[in-house]
Amino acid sequence: MKPKASWKRSLRLGLAVLAGMIVYAYGFQVTQVSLDKTREPRRQESFVRILRALAHPDIFEYEKEEFIVQAPIYVPCQDNMEPLEVKENEPYMTITPPCANPEEVVQVEGFNFEPNTQGPLNFIPPSGVTLQLTRITTDEHGRFTASVKLPKRQPVEGAQHIRVITRRNIGTPHLSENGLETWRKIVETVFLALLATTFGTILAIPISFFAARNIMKDVKSPLSSIALSVIAWPAGILLGVVVAQRISQVTYLLTQNMPVNIAGLVVAPLVSWRMTRWAIPQADEALPSTAKRIARMLALGIAALCGILSVYLFTNVAVRVGNSLAEPLGPFGFLGVFVANLGDILNTILTAILALIGGGLVSGWMGRLGQSMTARLSKASLLWANVVLGALAGAILTSLIGLSINWLYEFGEPVEVLWLPSLLGALGGIVLVLRTKNKEAVPIGLSIYYVVRTVLNALRSIEAFIMAIIFVVLVSTGPFAGVLALSLHTVAALAKLYSEQVESILPGPLEAINATGATRMQTIVYAVIPQIIPPYISFTMYRWDINVRMSTIIGFAGGGGIGLLLQQNINLLNYRAASAQMLAITIVVALMDYISSALRERVV
Amino acid sequence: MLSIRNLTKIYEGGVLALDNVSFDVPDGQFLAVIGLSGSGKSTLLRCINRLIEPTKGQILWNDIDITAASQDELRRIRRRIGMVFQHFNLVYRSSVLTNVLAGRLGYVNPLWSALHRFPKEDIEKAYQQLERVGIADKADYRADELSGGQQQRVGIARAMMQNPEIILADEPVASLDPVLAHSIMQYLEQINKEEEVMVICSLHFLDLVHRYADRVVALNEGKKVFDGLPQEIDDVKFKEIYGKEAERVG
Numbered sequence: 001m002k003p004k005a006s007w008k009r010s011l012r013l014g015l016a017v018l019a020g021m022i023v024y025a026y027g028f029q030v031t032q033v034s035l036d037k038t039r040e041p042r043r044q045e046s047f048v049r050i051l052r053a054l055a056h057p058d059i060f061e062y063e064k065e066e067f068i069v070q071a072p073i074y075v076p077c078q079d080n081m082e083p084l085e086v087k088e089n090e091p092y093m094t095i096t097p098p099c100a101n102p103e104e105v106v107q108v109e110g111f112n113f114e115p116n117t118q119g120p121l122n123f124i125p126p127s128g129v130t131l132q133l134t135r136i137t138t139d140e141h142g143r144f145t146a147s148v149k150l151p152k153r154q155p156v157e158g159a160q161h162i163r164v165i166t167r168r169n170i171g172t173p174h175l176s177e178n179g180l181e182t183w184r185k186i187v188e189t190v191f192l193a194l195l196a197t198t199f200g201t202i203l204a205i206p207i208s209f210f211a212a213r214n215i216m217k218d219v220k221s222p223l224s225s226i227a228l229s230v231i232a233w234p235a236g237i238l239l240g241v242v243v244a245q246r247i248s249q250v251t252y253l254l255t256q257n258m259p260v261n262i263a264g265l266v267v268a269p270l271v272s273w274r275m276t277r278w279a280i281p282q283a284d285e286a287l288p289s290t291a292k293r294i295a296r297m298l299a300l301g302i303a304a305l306c307g308i309l310s311v312y313l314f315t316n317v318a319v320r321v322g323n324s325l326a327e328p329l330g331p332f333g334f335l336g337v338f339v340a341n342l343g344d345i346l347n348t349i350l351t352a353i354l355a356l357i358g359g360g361l362v363s364g365w366m367g368r369l370g371q372s373m374t375a376r377l378s379k380a381s382l383l384w385a386n387v388v389l390g391a392l393a394g395a396i397l398t399s400l401i402g403l404s405i406n407w408l409y410e411f412g413e414p415v416e417v418l419w420l421p422s423l424l425g426a427l428g429g430i431v432l433v434l435r436t437k438n439k440e441a442v443p444i445g446l447s448i449y450y451v452v453r454t455v456l457n458a459l460r461s462i463e464a465f466i467m468a469i470i471f472v473v474l475v476s477t478g479p480f481a482g483v484l485a486l487s488l489h490t491v492a493a494l495a496k497l498y499s500e501q502v503e504s505i506l507p508g509p510l511e512a513i514n515a516t517g518a519t520r521m522q523t524i525v526y527a528v529i530p531q532i533i534p535p536y537i538s539f540t541m542y543r544w545d546i547n548v549r550m551s552t553i554i555g556f557a558g559g560g561g562i563g564l565l566l567q568q569n570i571n572l573l574n575y576r577a578a579s580a581q582m583l584a585i586t587i588v589v590a591l592m593d594y595i596s597s598a599l600r601e602r603v604v
Numbered sequence: 605m606l607s608i609r610n611l612t613k614i615y616e617g618g619v620l621a622l623d624n625v626s627f628d629v630p631d632g633q634f635l636a637v638i639g640l641s642g643s644g645k646s647t648l649l650r651c652i653n654r655l656i657e658p659t660k661g662q663i664l665w666n667d668i669d670i671t672a673a674s675q676d677e678l679r680r681i682r683r684r685i686g687m688v689f690q691h692f693n694l695v696y697r698s699s700v701l702t703n704v705l706a707g708r709l710g711y712v713n714p715l716w717s718a719l720h721r722f723p724k725e726d727i728e729k730a731y732q733q734l735e736r737v738g739i740a741d742k743a744d745y746r747a748d749e750l751s752g753g754q755q756q757r758v759g760i761a762r763a764m765m766q767n768p769e770i771i772l773a774d775e776p777v778a779s780l781d782p783v784l785a786h787s788i789m790q791y792l793e794q795i796n797k798e799e800e801v802m803v804i805c806s807l808h809f810l811d812l813v814h815r816y817a818d819r820v821v822a823l824n825e826g827k828k829v830f831d832g833l834p835q836e837i838d839d840v841k842f843k844e845i846y847g848k849e850a851e852r853v854g
Contacts, residue, residue: 281713371675372674375674508691509693509696511693512693512759512762513706514655515653515685515772516683516686516687516707517679517681517683517766518706519679519714521714526702526706526717533697
């Protein structure tokens with residue numbers, strides 16, 4: 001029995017080796033592995049030349065001093081030839097013989113030159129053009145000898161000249177133009193990475209909670225609550241936008257007058273803070289009375305309006321102060337520009353933020369309404385309410401999707417992009433309502449979790465390089481496009497890493513905080529956040545490190561940073577300059593790696 | 605009065621953790637729950653404040669149906685039920701004071717507490733509670749710098765911050781040595797006797813049960829197999845609770 005088995009095994013092994021050979025043979029064919037090209041002398045020469053150029057990065061240079069030495073030569077020999085003047089302490093050349101016919105070979109010898117320098121040896125006819133005959137290299141005594149063949153030219157009356165130009169380094173080395181440019185661009189690269197990491201982190205932190213299974217799996221809500229929330233979102237967003245626009249108008253009136261503006265900036269936050277303090281007591285032992293609740297609601301509304309107003313006023317002041325400071329601050333003018341830009345950005349995104357807050361608030365209220373509705377209504381009436389709400393919510397959801405698809409593809413067919421999806425959505429909503437048990441809480445958290453995960457994975461699979469190509473169209477070439485592209489990629493990558501950290505926290509403290517009667521938000525603040533701070537810091541630093549590396553490449557797509565310079569120099573075959581940039585990247589990446597690991601060790 | 609009626613819990617996957625358990629606990633009683641590991645003690649305690657949702661049955665507390673409470677109502681119920689855990693379940697990277705203050709989360713406004721702002725009275729109360737368990741000097745330490753016994757005292761202080769009417773203690777001394785175990789049990793006893801807080805405590809060691817409990821409920825494979833005074837557990841009852849091969853130790 002045994003020999004037979006062993007024979008079979010050998011056969012199988014042989015077949016496996018054969019199969020492996022075939023796989024790798026095909027691999028060689030596909031990837032064109034071949035040494036033929038490398039044997040061509042032309043390629044070897046270029047290869048060596050490039051390697052040597054790369055080994056001499058163009059970073060530093062010397063000021064040069066030029067020495068020009070010339071000696072007369074007569075072509076052909078003539079009667080009144082002047083003898084060569086020789087000064088003992090200065091460089092001079094002798095030519096033997098001192099006269100010759102065209103295309104004859106003469107011997108040129110140089111003395112008292114700078115030792116170990118190089119330079120061209122030229123023939124200068126009376127017209128003054130330069131005909132290079134050869135290059136000379138002086139020895140350690142400052143001498144050289146060269147045999148040169150005189151050019152084929154018409155005979156000339158009088159002296160012509162042989163001229164040697166040598167250069168000498170003087171003074172200390174300083175940054176070359178390329179070195180300076182490399183320095184500027186590598187600084188730009190590091191800051192590009194810093195900004196991208198910062199923006200990415202700020203967005204990734206809240207998203208990571210939605211992408212964490214252990215947080216989201218307990219988020220359950222009855223259907224009527226979910227349906228009301230879905231219906232409320234667009235309404236809330238609309239409300240937010242309207243409020244933002246109105247307050248923006250009021251702000252415009254106030255800001256016509258600087259003292260009023262500043263007074264508003266002092267009064268509005270104060271009112272907002274006082275109202276908030278009054279409306280949200282630190283402890284709520286008992287349920288407040290209805291009148292008190294309404295009063296508190298009103299106070300909160302005023303507080304919110306005043307708060308928004310003060311932010312608008314602040315952005316306005318920031319833009320003005322920043323712009324007026326930019327000039328007088330001189331070299332620190334960028335600080336003024338920074339303040340002005342910050343104000344401008346805040347002002348621009350405030351509408352979006354308010355729309356989101358409005359949507360969140362209104363949908364939150366409606367969700368609570370749905371919850372109490374589920375608790376109070378009888379089963380039959382709840383079913384009817386749910387059918388109506390479910391149909392409406394489904395219709396809104398799908399018609400919004402339809403409209404956004406239409407925006408992208410410009411179909412322009414109202415039946416297909418609006419009414420048909422609405423109908424399908426409504427039907428889907430009704431089916432969902434009928435299929436769920438009455439009053440049962442639906443695991444909406446898990447649905448959100450899967451949606452967020454899918455979006456993050458899709459975003460992560462798009463290289464930052466490709467994102468840069470798109471952002472270049474929006475904000476034109478330059479580092480800002482790179483910042484946006486890297487930020488987006490950072491959000492996707494960090495949110496995933498962060499969420500995995502949230503998933504791996506200890507469940508015990510979570511349980512304990514839950515047991516005290518804490519709300520979901522309190523649980524996150526007191527049980528989750530303290531546990532995730534060290535890994536978050538560590539991942540953020542790691543990401544900065546990655547972003548520095550990525551931002552060296554993102555310039556290839558016009559995203560700023562050192563990549564653009566590198567690509568230009570490679571395209572111009574300027575390998576010595578490109579070498580300087582590669583060296584800079586290597587040093588920065590190595591430094592970042594070292595610094596981030598040192599910091600990580602200290603924090604974690 | 606807390607009454608547990610026909611409580612059943614079947615976990616996903618079909619494990620029967622509690623099987624039709626019913627009993628009443630009068631206010632101010634020190635009730636010990638005993639049984640082997642996996643007999644359903646922890647599940648029973650966690651069903652009372654609905655950290656685990658029961659599958660069937662009711663839990664009534666002074667005529668409020670805990671099992672039917674909405675999320676908001678549940679929050680108001682939970683804040684009056686303190687809980688102490690076997691592994692302390694402190695937030696290790698937070699300070700001792702923050703861990704104790706977390707006991708007030710059910711009372712304070714969510715918005716302010718999210719910014720780590722607590723009313724002055726609560727902070728004073730936190731120091732008082734730490735004083736009471738003898739570790740007021742450790743208030744600013746990080747929780748993981750404390751020893752096991754000290755950590756459990758922080759756990760008790762946190763539960764007491766809730767002004768609880770019930771304390772659920774899930775094997776509070778199982779990860780502590782015998783000397784520490786007694787000191788922790790004495791704190792629970794003191795809370796029970798002086799402030800008339802109902803304590804429901806799951807325990808492993810019978811000597812602790814004899815020493816501290818007013819009454820014992822025993823579980824075996826999710827079923828209630830004994831309900832009576834600690835002194836009534838004789839050798840026959842013991843074998844019913846812990847199985848035929850079990851022998852008394854200590």
